Amino acid sequence: MKIDNQIIIDHNLQFSAKHERAFAYVSADIEQVETIVTKLRAFQIAIPSWALGTGGTRFGRFSGKGEPGSLEQKIEDVGLLHALNRSSGAISLHIPWDVPENPEKIKELATSHGLVFDAMNSNTFQDQKGQTYSYKFGSLHHVDPRVRKQAVDHNIEVIKHGIALGSKALTVWLADGSSFPGQLNFREAFQNTLESLREIYTHLPDDWKLFVEYKAFEPNFYSTTIADWGQSLLLANKLGDKAYTLVDLGHHHPNANIEQIVSILLMEEKLGGFHFNDSKYADDDLTAGSIKPYQLFLIFNELVDGMDARGLDHATGLGWMIDASHNLKDPLVDLLQSVEAIMIAYAQALLVDRSALQRARQENNVVQAQEILQDAFRTDVRAIVAEARLREGGALQPVALFEALAIREKLIAERGNESVATGL
Numbered sequence: 085m086k087i088d089n090q091i092i093i094d095h096n097l098q099f100s101a102k103h104e105r106a107f108a109y110v111s112a113d114i115e116q117v118e119t120i121v122t123k124l125r126a127f128q129i130a131i132p133s134w135a136l137g138t139g140g141t142r143f144g145r146f147s148g149k150g151e152p153g154s155l156e157q158k159i160e161d162v163g164l165l166h167a168l169n170r171s172s173g174a175i176s177l178h179i180p181w182d183v184p185e186n187p188e189k190i191k192e193l194a195t196s197h198g199l200v201f202d203a204m205n206s207n208t209f210q211d212q213k214g215q216t217y218s219y220k221f222g223s224l225h226h227v228d229p230r231v232r233k234q235a236v237d238h239n240i241e242v243i244k245h246g247i248a249l250g251s252k253a254l255t256v257w258l259a260d261g262s263s264f265p266g267q268l269n270f271r272e273a274f275q276n277t278l279e280s281l282r283e284i285y286t287h288l289p290d291d292w293k294l295f296v297e298y299k300a301f302e303p304n305f306y307s308t309t310i311a312d313w314g315q316s317l318l319l320a321n322k323l324g325d326k327a328y329t330l331v332d333l334g335h336h337h338p339n340a341n342i343e344q345i346v347s348i349l350l351m352e353e354k355l356g357g358f359h360f361n362d363s364k365y366a367d368d369d370l371t372a373g374s375i376k377p378y379q380l381f382l383i384f385n386e387l388v389d390g391m392d393a394r395g396l397d398h399a400t401g402l403g404w405m406i407d408a409s410h411n412l413k414d415p416l417v418d419l420l421q422s423v424e425a426i427m428i429a430y431a432q433a434l435l436v437d438r439s440a441l442q443r444a445r446q447e448n449n450v451v452q453a454q455e456i457l458q459d460a461f462r463t464d465v466r467a468i469v470a471e472a473r474l475r476e477g478g479a480l481q482p483v484a485l486f487e488a489l490a491i492r493e494k495l496i497a498e499r500g501n502e503s504v505a506t507g508l
């Protein structure tokens with residue numbers, strides 16, 4: 085299914101007068117509004133292939149209808165999102181859930197939807213059909229070298245799939261850890277993980293990156309072998325220049341200062357990318373910006389500041405991707421909402437008067453520093469984000485158009501009520 089451009093044009097005509105008033109109003113007080121619009125137009129957020137179907141919890145999954153039952157259908161779904169918001173121009177695949185059996189045809193299909201392939205994701209947290217050894221007690225850290233080799237070989241296979249598709253990065257997330265004291269030798273587990281990652285690293289093409297993801301807990305609850313950004317950074321430093329830390333916003337203990345973490349990682353030139361989501365308690369995988377929008381803004385404030393200090397291009401300097409799970413909402417609508425929240429936080433961060441903020445800091449003017457940040461955060465930038473989307477050919481109101489076109493109903497008509505997406 086594709087959305088005809090004329091449909092989007094007709095939709096925009098309904099809201100153009102209201103949008104023009106809102107954009108003119110906010111632009112009157114923002115001298116650099118055109119610069120912000122240009123940066124927003126270039127900014128793309130990758131959509132993970134596993135987020136296009138209904139997710140679940142440890143207790144249940146309530147499958148939706150009309151879910152994409154193949155990689156081709158998942159690409160088509162991301163194409164729908166990108167047609168609506170013009171900011172979802174990449175898809176991130178998870179292997180073995182989404183193996184590209186015919187890479188050339190898959191690339192052609194993606195290109196027809198204006199998509200490229202973002203980081204590839206390996207899976208050693210599940211046992212697959214026909215797998216020789218189990219990952220019940222870990223993968224890259226496992227005490228059995230045969231299990232570690234199996235996990236390494238899988239990651240090498242994922243790299244090969246990525247090369248065929250034009251991807252430039254591999255993300256490694258491990259469920260490896262322990263749930264009971266005494267279960268693991270922590271030093272041995274870390275060393276095994278390092279040696280396994282070193283073997284994977286040797287198979288990376290010269291222009292690739294390896295993203296080492298961390299997580300504080302779950303599915304193991306006593307220890308995680310890559311539990312925090314320090315351990316991920318340690319591994320990345322030991323691996324080499326192509327290895328980086330990947331930050332998932334949900335993979336922290338409650339109230340962790342994620343904005344400080346990304347600031348330090350950027351300074352050390354070891355921040356590789358992001359998995360965006362939101363949380364109230366732990367790794368809730370909720371819609372980005374739905375719980376802590378101010379934190380999302382503060383994170384982007386540090387990202388913009390740190391990337392500018394290093395001269396990095398905002399759109400390409402880091403990997404930007406959503407990682408969320410949807411058990412209640414339509415996954416496509418949820419992804420549209422997440423992308424919108426991310427773009428809003430980015431636009432607000434671009435508004436920060438950095439010269440004034442630096443002066444306030446030098447004068448220890450805590451009140452003024454807070455005022456500067458909150459002034460940017462409280463600015464309604466939705467019209468600026470919509471203007472960037474409009475100039476790229478997207479919809480002024482993507483969610484409203486999705487619903488007006490009854491896209492889910494049409495997908496159900498095409499795919500049926502029983503289709504279930506691969507993944508969790």
